[in-house]
Amino acid sequence: MTEHASTLYAKLLGETAPITWQELQPFFARGALLWVEGHLDLVEVALAVAEDDQAKVAGWLGAGQLAKVEETRAQDLLARDPSLWAVVVAPWVLVQERAESPSLH
Template sequence: MTEHASTLYAKLLGETAPIAWQELQPFFARGALLWVEGGQDLIAVAQAVAENDRDKVSAWLDSGLLGKVDDTRAEDLLARDPQLWAVVVAPWVLVQERGQAPALH
């Protein structure tokens, strides 16, 4: 990891916080909410998005590990109200279910 990359990772880590689904609904309505599957490092995914790393992001999108929150998932999140973890990489908000989050480096 380069010095710039590690600095960006640390910055994103510092900007990551727990959030409730209710607070994320406006971002969902705008289509600006990206779901990161639980096995992925939320910060590493956010870093790849921030750096416009097309290869990594495309691979995650193609494999379903990253994607826009769809109506079915939104209904599930509304019904369950799980603990979520989110970070903003404008214009996106990346979100992951907190109970599924891997240990952060």
């Protein structure tokens, strides 16, 4: 990672925050919401989008690991109201479902 990329990664990491589906609905309505599969690093994906890394982004899109939020996913998120994590890379908002912490039983 270049110095610029690591600085941008740190900036994006600092801008990543928990968010509710209710707060994301206006972005969904505008078609500006991208879903990032849970096994990917949300900030790494945001960095690739910000730097217009077409090879990485195309790979994730092609594998279905990065996609615009579709109506069926939106309905699922509305019904379940899971913990979400998001970061803005204008004009997009990248969102990912937060992994549940293992229970301490």
